[in-house]
Amino acid sequence: xxxxxxxxELSDIWAGGRNVLTDTDDPLDDDGHGTHVxxxxxxxxxxxxxxxxxxxxxxxSVKVLDSQGNGTTESLAxxxxxxxxxxxxxxxxxxxxxxxxxxxxxxxxxxxxxxLQDKGVLVIAAAGYFSTPTKPAPVSFPGAxxxxxxxxxxxxxxxxxTFSGQGPELDLxxxxxxxxxxxxxxxxxxWYVVDNNxxxxxxxxxxxxxxxxxxxxxxxxxxxxxxxxxxxxxxIALVRRxxxxxxxxxxxxxxxxxxxxxxxxDNVPDPTPAQWTLFRTEEDRFYDWPIVVRLTMQTGExxxxxxxxxxxxxxxxxxxxxxxxxxxACPHVVxxxxxxxxxxxxxxxxx
Numbered sequence: 505x506x507x508x509x510x511x512x513e514l515s516d517i518w519a520g521g522r523n524v525l526t527d528t529d530d531p532l533d534d535d536g537h538g539t540h541v542x543x544x545x546x547x548x549x550x551x552x553x554x555x556x557x558x559x560x561x562x563x564x565s566v567k568v569l570d571s572q573g574n575g576t577t578e579s580l581a582x583x584x585x586x587x588x589x590x591x592x593x594x595x596x597x598x599x600x601x602x603x604x605x606x607x608x609x610x611x612x613x614x615x616x617x618x619x620l621q622d623k624g625v626l627v628i629a630a631a632g633y634f635s636t637p638t639k640p641a642p643v644s645f646p647g648a649x650x651x652x653x654x655x656x657x658x659x660x661x662x663x664x665x666t667f668s669g670q671g672p673e674l675d676l677x678x679x680x681x682x683x684x685x686x687x688x689x690x691x692x693x694x695w696y697v698v699d700n701n702x703x704x705x706x707x708x709x710x711x712x713x714x715x716x717x718x719x720x721x722x723x724x725x726x727x728x729x730x731x732x733x734x735x736x737x738x739x740i741a742l743v744r745r746x747x748x749x750x751x752x753x754x755x756x757x758x759x760x761x762x763x764x765x766x767x768x769x770d771n772v773p774d775p776t777p778a779q780w781t782l783f784r785t786e787e788d789r790f791y792d793w794p795i796v797v798r799l800t801m802q803t804g805e806x807x808x809x810x811x812x813x814x815x816x817x818x819x820x821x822x823x824x825x826x827x828x829x830x831x832x833a834c835p836h837v838v839x840x841x842x843x844x845x846x847x848x849x850x851x852x853x854x855x
């Protein structure tokens with residue numbers, strides 16, 4: 505797990521690390537993914553933000569992926585051997601979080617993971633997120649290796665999320681939808697809707713304007729032509745995803761009807777994590793979009809059930825954000841394993 509080690513939620517427990525891409529001891533997170541994962545494992549119990557599953561662990565970080573999330577088998581194997589070398593020098597019980605994966609098996613990787621298992625290191629990896637509601641996908645590697653514990657994601661109802669990798673290699677599952685955790689300080693944006701003094705984190709649509717808006721919402725159906733009443737002027741358009749209406753068309757029609765912002769809610773309860781975008785054509789990149797955010801189906805339907813009332817939509821900077829995926833599920837299990845091992849320090853990794 506790669507972290508922003510200066511983050512106040514992590515700095516007291518960060519013990520060091522390695523960047524195998526640059527062969528330096530600086531594994532600074534230039535993406536934000538690793539910091540989010542690390543927060544779920546070990547964010548401090550300090551009355552700020554969130555609390556990790558095991559906030560008093562000793563946290564090391566190793567950077568194996570670039571800022572775009574790409575890496576190689578060789579860099580991963582090098583990182584695993586670095587951890588093994590640290591364990592042999594320092595002793596103790598070690599748990600590795602791998603919120604990464606791919607579809608291809610590698611003999612080099614498998615041998616590296618076997619070395620870790622032979623030395624009593626517990627390795628836990630995300631199961632992957634390539635399934636759909638109609639077509640399940642197998643567990644990704646390295647989670648699919650027999651020496652690695654594979655973790656899938658559960659939905660809000662406790663069932664396996666439809667995007668989660670699945671199959672006989674899946675060992676455990678943990679919460680993986682809308683997980684609130686850390687992001688690098690001042691580096692990430694956050695989008696949330698405030699309804700009756702309760703803030704719900706949402707997602708922006710690529711191209712959305714920044715800012716904070718407040719007003720009554722108006723139900724605009726699926727955003728088809730003719731579904732934006734005159735009453736939406738100066739208010740927030742609440743629009744349902746789907747019915748073959750592109751996001752850009754929904755948002756453009758809302759703005760043309762006078763809406764000050766647009767909230768598009770999903771049409772399925774457990775969607776595949778993906779970035780929604782307003783950029784359907786090159787022309788769309790130059791359009792003056794309003795603030796446009798993505799809500800879950802549950803949030804959108806709850807708003808409709810409550811009837812028209814004031815909400816606020818916010819697109820600002822924050823040090824915490826919600827993310828979804830088996831990458832977010834994996835650190836729940838890693839933190840739980842570390843917590844259990846602290847209670848039974850003489851137990852083996854297999855136990």
